[in-house]
Amino acid sequence: MSALRAWARQPTTVAGFSAMLGTLCALLLHQVQWTQAVPLLVGAVTSMILPDNAGAKQEAEALATEAVSTMAGAK
Secondary structure (H helix, E strand, O other), X not given: OHHHHXXXXXXXXXXXXXXXXXXXXXXXXXXXXXXXXXXXXXXXXXHHHXXXXXXXXXXXXXXXXXXXXXXXHHO
């Protein structure tokens, strides 16, 4: 149960649910057609399936900082 709760609290999952709900409401109100809604729904589902990876962000920032420092020192 805690794994499900952790998944539901991820920013990507929340954004996916939000996009899905907005798209479904737009479909029900006839503001968009299915041809327009399908890519939005696929993106929403993809956002919910893929895990949020905050560790990768930190590693990328550290790598970029190190690369810039190395390049600045080489001049």
